[in-house]
Amino acid sequence: MADDAFDFIVIGAGPVGENVAQYATQGTDLTAALIDGELFGGECSYYACMPSKALLRPVSVLRTASHLPGVTGATLDARALLARRDAWVAHYDDAGQVRWATDAGLRPIRGHGRLIGERRVRVEGPDGARDLEARCAVVIATGSVPVVPALFRDLAPWGSRDATGVREVPGTLAVVGGGVVAVEAATWLAALGSDVTLLVRGERVLASAEPFASDLVAAGLRSAGVDVRFGVEASGAHRPHAHDTGLGRIHGGHVTLDLPDGPLTVEEVLVATGRRPRLDDLGLDAVGLGRDDVTAGRLPDWLLAVGDASGEAPLTHWGKYRARVVGADLAHRFGGAPPDADPPESVPVPQVIFTDPQVATVGLTEAAARDAGHRVVTSSAPWDAASGAALLQDDAAGRAQLVVDADEGVLLGATFVGPDTAELVHAATIALVGGIPVRVLRHAVPSYPTASELWLRLLEDLPVELRRAPGTL
Ligand SMILES: Cc1cc2nc3c(=O)[nH]c(=O)nc-3n(C[C@H](O)[C@H](O)[C@H](O)COP(=O)(O)OP(=O)(O)OC[C@H]3O[C@@H](n4cnc5c(N)ncnc54)[C@H](O)[C@@H]3O)c2cc1C
Numbered sequence: 427m428a429d430d431a432f433d434f435i436v437i438g439a440g441p442v443g444e445n446v447a448q449y450a451t452q453g454t455d456l457t458a459a460l461i462d463g464e465l466f467g468g469e470c471s472y473y474a475c476m477p478s479k480a481l482l483r484p485v486s487v488l489r490t491a492s493h494l495p496g497v498t499g500a501t502l503d504a505r506a507l508l509a510r511r512d513a514w515v516a517h518y519d520d521a522g523q524v525r526w527a528t529d530a531g532l533r534p535i536r537g538h539g540r541l542i543g544e545r546r547v548r549v550e551g552p553d554g555a556r557d558l559e560a561r562c563a564v565v566i567a568t569g570s571v572p573v574v575p576a577l578f579r580d581l582a583p584w585g586s587r588d589a590t591g592v593r594e595v596p597g598t599l600a601v602v603g604g605g606v607v608a609v610e611a612a613t614w615l616a617a618l619g620s621d622v623t624l625l626v627r628g629e630r631v632l633a634s635a636e637p638f639a640s641d642l643v644a645a646g647l648r649s650a651g652v653d654v655r656f657g658v659e660a661s662g663a664h665r666p667h668a669h670d671t672g673l674g675r676i677h678g679g680h681v682t683l684d685l686p687d688g689p690l691t692v693e694e695v696l697v698a699t700g701r702r703p704r705l706d707d708l709g710l711d712a713v714g715l716g717r718d719d720v721t722a723g724r725l726p727d728w729l730l731a732v733g734d735a736s737g738e739a740p741l742t743h744w745g746k747y748r749a750r751v752v753g754a755d756l757a758h759r760f761g762g763a764p765p766d767a768d769p770p771e772s773v774p775v776p777q778v779i780f781t782d783p784q785v786a787t788v789g790l791t792e793a794a795a796r797d798a799g800h801r802v803v804t805s806s807a808p809w810d811a812a813s814g815a816a817l818l819q820d821d822a823a824g825r826a827q828l829v830v831d832a833d834e835g836v837l838l839g840a841t842f843v844g845p846d847t848a849e850l851v852h853a854a855t856i857a858l859v860g861g862i863p864v865r866v867l868r869h870a871v872p873s874y875p876t877a878s879e880l881w882l883r884l885l886e887d888l889p890v891e892l893r894r895a896p897g898t899l
């Protein structure tokens with residue numbers, strides 16, 4: 427017999443687990459247990475999105491201030507920057523998140539959750555083990571873990587948690603990887619005074635972005651003093667006295683990496699080589715499942731997966747969106763809540779990479795659109811093509827691009843690279859979700875002088891035929 431029964435059991439109380447539990451129960455009499463083995467609020471709140479963006483925003487403001495005649499004397503105060511980070515992660519205390527869950531009518535339970543049978547979960551926590559039963563469904567929202575190549579495992583290397591939780595800034599740092607974690611972490615660690623070498627095994631950073639975005643980010647890193655090296659992979663790695671000295675502290679003696687053009691010796695190495703769904707310590711075998719069943723969606727109807735754990739885009743906003751959809755559906759199926767309207771057939775994934783310049787994307791790149799079989803036209807404009815954009819920061823590098831279906835005359839994707847483009851991309855997301863033809867978008871008038879006027883340049887750069895009403899060509 428289970429010690430406790432709930433309608434839903436959600437394993438993992440990151441942003442996604444919190445949202446799915448909330449949406450599955452709100453406006454109904456249904457109950458949910460929300461389990462976390464570490465901190466309520468998850469990776470995002472303490473070790474990922476929040477601390478990284480708390481560190482990056484002042485770096486970005488400093489960069490802008492240093493390129494705005496009329497502002498002088500802006501400097502980075504490293505201690506104050508780390509203190510800001512500590513405040514944004516609530517000093518790694520999750521009391522506020524636990525209070526939120528309780529106030530939302532959820533039952534927070536601290537401990538590691540493991541499936542022990544159909545609709546049954548054992549939680550091993552500080553007060554011992556406890557068996558729970560789900561009357562309706564169990565939701566896996568266990569997030570993801572970093573992938574660390576074997577070469578680096580015995581070095582006690584830094585991972586993204588150390589980079590966001592930095593306490594001792596390494597004088598010299600090698601960053602392995604050319605993805606989002608690598609380029610964002612290189613940005614704030616270089617600003618904190620580290621001499622950073624970025625080791626990218628491919629020929630560009632951010633390999634899934636538009637090539638012009640990769641080039642602009644690499645140039646931005648170089649201008650911030652980062653030594654960006656392409657086509658480089660370490661064949662050996664050595665470190666005396668490697669041991670984990672604590673979050674964000676230097677983990678032992680110097681690290682030497684064997685690189686094709688000779689050894690590189692640094693105080694610390696940050697391994698940022700990707701993440702995978704956290705599914706290995708979840709008891710999947712107890713219910714006859716493997717990790718591939720979860721990521722392929724081959725699950726019994728009492729078991730669901732959302733967020734990073736599901737293998738979908740590992741982004742907080744995407745996981746939270748899926749949690750809202752899945753949660754509302756559970757509330758409808760089991761609690762009689764009115765159903766939400768069906769989502770559109772295809773919902774695009776946006777992403778912002780908070781480097782200098784920022785990269786903001788949504789939908790398909792030009793290459794991905796062609797691979798998907800679309801006949802494509804693109805339009806492109808340099809950052810200073812709109813005076814409102816140029817006014818934001820003198821000498822700013824950047825570019826914007828639209829990818830348009832030439833037959834349907836609708837957007838397939840958009841990329842904005844430049845200062846504060848994070849706030850530009852949502853207009854494109856709305857246009858994509860609404861399927862608004864570009865001939866209609868021409869009548870969405872951006873204010874003068876704003877960066878949004880880049881939309882005028884982009885829409886003017888498209889073939890004139892796309893301005894006409896269908897059937898008038
Ligand atoms: C450095 C970095 C920066 C990032 N920045 C951004 C960003 O700016 N924007 C963005 O959209 N995304 C960002 N991401 C990605 C984002 O962090 C993840 O997509 C997001 O955290 C996923 O949320 P989640 O709830 O699925 O998982 P998580 O946030 O990982 O939460 C999962 C929770 O489950 C718990 N858990 C796991 N297994 C068990 C178990 N068996 N029992 C009990 N509890 C368990 C964990 O303790 C954790 O609290 C970043 C990632 C990194 C690494």
Ligand SMILES: NC(=O)c1ccc[n+]([C@@H]2O[C@H](COP(=O)([O-])OP(=O)(O)OC[C@H]3O[C@@H](n4cnc5c(N)ncnc54)[C@H](O)[C@@H]3O)[C@@H](O)[C@H]2O)c1
Nearest residue numbers: 575603604605606607608627698699700701740778779780
């Ligand atoms: N601003 C944001 O939205 C944000 C910020 C940080 C992280 N994230 C999310 O976190 C996820 C994980 O980020 P990430 O940067 O760790 O992964 P990633 O998949 O984006 O990049 C991994 C990088 O490591 C390289 N790599 C892989 N194996 C390697 C090896 N053996 N040797 C050398 N290089 C190797 C890859 O070529 C790639 O450049 C991302 O998918 C992203 O969605 C998002």
